[in-house]
Amino acid sequence: MNRDWRVVLARRLLLVAAGGLLLGLVTGYYGWSMALCVALYLAWVLAQLVRLHAWLKRQDFHEPPPESNGLWGEVFDSLYRQQRQHQQARAALQAIIDRAQESTAALKEAVIVMDRHGNLEWCNNAAQQLLGLTQGDAGQPVTNLVRHPAFKDYYDRGRYQDPLELASPINARLRLQFTLTRFGNNEHLMLVRDVTRLHLLEQMRKDFVANVSHELRTPLTVISGYLETLLAHSDSLEPRWLKPLQRMEQQSERMKHLLEDLLLLAKLEATAHSANAQPVAVAPLLQLIRRDAQSLSADKAHQIELEADPLLWLKGSEAELRSAFSNLVFNAVKYTPAGGHIQIRWWGDEHGAHLSVRDDGIGIEPRHLPRLTERFYRVDSSRASHTGGTGLGLAIVKHVLLRHQGRLDVESAPGEGSRFSCHFPPHQLAEPGMPACDTREADPTK
Template identity: 45%
Template sequence: MYEPYPVPELAREHKKFRYSSLWAFAKQDLRLLAFLLLIAACVGIGLGYFWICIFSAFLIFFTLQLRSLYLVNEWISNRPYDVPPNLHGIWGALLFNVYRAQRQERIVQAEMVGLIDRAQSSLVALAEAVVLIDELQQIEWWNPAAEKLLGIQTLDRGRNILTILRQPSFIEYFNHIDQAPDGLKMKSSAFEDHYVQVKMTRFGGESRLLVAYDVTRMHNLEQMRKDFVDNISHELRTPLTVLSGYIETFLDQEDLNPRWKRAFDQMQAQNKRMNALVNDLLLLSRLESNKQIAKNQIIEMPSLMNQLFDDAQAYNVDYHHTLNLDIDSHCDLIGSDMELASAFSNLITNAIKYTPKGGTITMGWHDDGEQGIFTVQDTGIGIDPKHLPRLTERFYRVDSARSRQTGGTGLGLAIVKHVLMQHGAYLEIESKENQGSIFKAIFPKERLYQMTE
């Protein structure tokens, strides 16, 4: 509890002259000067030394002012935390204001210290690791959870954080935190088979706040899900292949009853849909796994764009859209041609499927010197803006009934998102209901390749 300092007699009456003007305090000095001059005049007239006495009065007044100034300076210099001397006049007003401001500052300081103590106590109680890192990348402070999750020890104060957390992925994240807004998941340096999610935020220039929490359970559950999807997808392939073979055998019979033919046609359509779903699941599983295809191929974009355009024309036979191809960039892409072709094809087929017959689809490849942009623009049904943030989630559908009619698996945009992420790119969507959509795959400058002559 903060205990107030002793208050001098002058300060106890602060309410009386808090709102008084400086003139109210100056009048005390003027009355003293007038009193001294009056006494000096009377004495000077009686003794016959009028001006000498008047000068002596001024000298005495000036000496008293110098004494007050000395007391003020001595208190400020040597005893600032003691009760100030009880002076009158302008010097008393000065002391009162200095002392009052000093007390208010101490109260604020005490409150700030208390607030900081409470904040530190709260951070100490957190299960999440919290680390303060200064502009020189040195550790300033951490809570006990940081010792358990990150292996920081007492002797590490003042050490460079990169000498403690030496994983290449963390060093890359530390140097480019703006490129990973969701943070980084990495193995714990303190415990084997444990994973932590690390998130850093800049403050006060180049200082950083690091927050980390244990995500081992979530990681294990995610791995179980991936393994389950991967295994079940492989297991489904065999029965689907057998069913597909028997269905085709029956459909090839010339004397097949029309009623049975209709049933087998529907069975074949559903079998194809299941095959498409299994293939998408396997592709998504492969994209998420660590066994990634090398992404350093130089992809000739004019050739790829023409191939995609030809494939789109074949797919467009039943839709009768107008297809346009717009290429105004001389840059090629560096990446995996198979994965990028799959991602671009997903965007194009989606545009074709979800655009009413007779629409217009435009595929484009552009660059602005800093980024490469693959675009697919349609005049389709459009998407309500509230759905845009969730479009790349697995199995998320804006209209489930329409997706079933078009044979969609709900995984196309999820695949696109993963492919782009592995190429350092991202998907941008602009859409308005009944006015069409624009899907943009935006690649960083590092992924662009331009042949030099």
Template identity: 45%
Template sequence: MSMPSQAMRRTWRREVVLMLAVLAAGAVAGLISGHMLVCVLLGVCAYLAMHLVYAYQLHRWLLSDRSEPSEGIGVWQEIYTELYRLKQRNRKRKKRLKRILDEFQASTAALPDGAVVLDAQGRIVWFNSAAGALLALRTPQDLGQRIANLLRHPRFSAALSQRRREIGELEIPSPASDTDTVLVRLIPYGNDQRLLIARDVSEQKRLEATRRDFVANASHELRTPLTVLRGYLEMMEEEAAGDGPLAEWRSPVTEMGEQARRMNSIIESLLKLARLEAEGLQQRQERIDVPAMIDDLADDIRRADDERHDITLHLDREVGLFGRPNELESIFSNLLANAVRYTPDGGPIAVHWWQDDQGAHFSVHDAGAGIEAQHIPRLTERFYRVDAGRKASDGGTGLGLAIVKHCLEHHEGELDIDSTPGEGSTFTCHFPLQRRLLQRAA
């Protein structure tokens, strides 16, 4: 048996002895006075009154800030002592937690990125000085305010409503400046709390704009001399095809013509990317019959492919989209063209278009060589090549998936890539519920 238990038993034994002594004193007084019951009751009342007095003192001490408890006798002395020790431990624990919190706030205040702590209702609990500068937050006025009322942006509000999962990087205009851009991220933790991280990416966006302008201008300037070269190469190809003096140059002239056409395709793709990035969300949007669009694209690809692949369509005819037709056509055509390019002759290609409670979805599954997992995150980068199975000689420009990514961003969509080496790849486009349109099947 431990020492605290022995001490407790000794204390309660003394308390029982004290109670019996009070009752005995009342009994003796009753024998002397001849009023036994009255004297015993008076002793019991005195004993209860003592406990009530000490209970009142204990309650008053717990509500006060006094460091020393009141004095007591018997079991109350032990109770006061144990509570005093407990209060001292709690005071030390609070000091330690406050010191840790102060160090945390000091370290986060020194961060260049903004940090905002949100409670389960999306109210601001705390933020550092960088967050105040980036998001135009004021202290103490904005503490306790809902972050959605201060950062009024549709994409941020939609992300904030998704309580149970982490929100990736999201770009929104800075509330502090009309020309700056802030990259925000929401990280859930604790009891439905979330940490908002904000970073100023204005300079990065300006550098990206400069790069886009350079690529667009360079591509535009290259188009004219390339058109002249292609014209002469086409004339030389015609001459080399016959029995003229260029017949012996037929192979190199044909190769030069193919490379010139590929360079022209790359330039056209770069210009298309530049237009997509420049136009942003300003293009006209309309109701689009997606199944009919996919049918037309599949027919064109079958004719161009000479029916060398088995392309099957599984389309929900009652689902359409609200969006930009040219961009959606680019999404579908690029994914279909990639599937044809990397699937061996005779291989199957399955195209699906369906809906669920999350929105509308488009997927293309090919029977190609597949892609290793480490390459998948970089597939949408410009000119990124996986391996020898996807070389420049396959006819691709290395820009198709980059175009798909930009077009999907304009439709609040996401691209999901699932691939296993030796088993083919599946490229799936997810469109949000607000983009989905229900239409009557033809």
């Protein structure tokens, strides 16, 4: 039963005083009797303190506290109740942890828990099958256990929005997908999935598209050749056949561009990095693209402005970069009304190099932005038929940027135009091979 400690203390002090008075009545020395009783009480209190200190020093919290009476009995009873509550809460928490570990250990995906320094804390059974990790590796840096430069770069970069795909370090035939998530005090949780089957299916799709595209080139070339010959002698044809032949030639040209884009995309997907890592002068490349864009604009009279740093070069493939940058600029021309303004800007800062293509065209609704780089994704099918695009341009841009360690950002709103921005990290920059003239130039249409 819980009682107020003040009442218990008052009763004990009254007993000490009564004992002193009684002993003084017997001996006739009231002062010494009272002092003796107080001293005995203090000695008992000190003895209880020593018992409490000894119990705490043992640090065995499964052992109940000492028994006593009075105020110290209340203290020891309170400690015992708290000890029982703590044991019950700890048992319940341990049961939850055990159940979580048992369920996690049964997963087919590898689960790895790392501390804030990147050291292994815990892993399940699948981590041993997929990565060769064991509980005995606890305390070691995971970047030392999963030895791959791409994984270390992925971990150190700190941007985990997109997963990383690598071959298993213990079985090269397995393809694994790594996903990192931060939690707690900058600790990390890593989930590793076996995506070998998906990888094989994706590879089959790529091979099928590449093979079909390659095989279609020959019959398409024959068809285009005959159409060109017939149109060259259109004077000898009946007038009713002229328009169908012209439409057939337009569609064969569109099909030719589609096959070229499919083959280029298959080539880009074949490897993760550009094989031709040469210094590329971006400013003169953008000048050529701007001239081609002016020709494409024709009677639309777009105002195309170029501002580029001539001393800012990139490492990579000039052909791939030309394909990506021209797709962005030509798209701006296609989807900007006549007389519109298009701004191309190439600059650098402490974060790397950046290319932006801004237009004041028709714009794109926000719901379409996440899917723009998907193959054949159409914001509006009528727009595709009007512009004659293949639907692969932004997919090509995405893969070129990935091969050059870059990323694509898109900002757009209906009626407010669009801005496509390419960002390259500092280590992707190259030293200029030769000085170039300033490419800031005025638009001749102004």
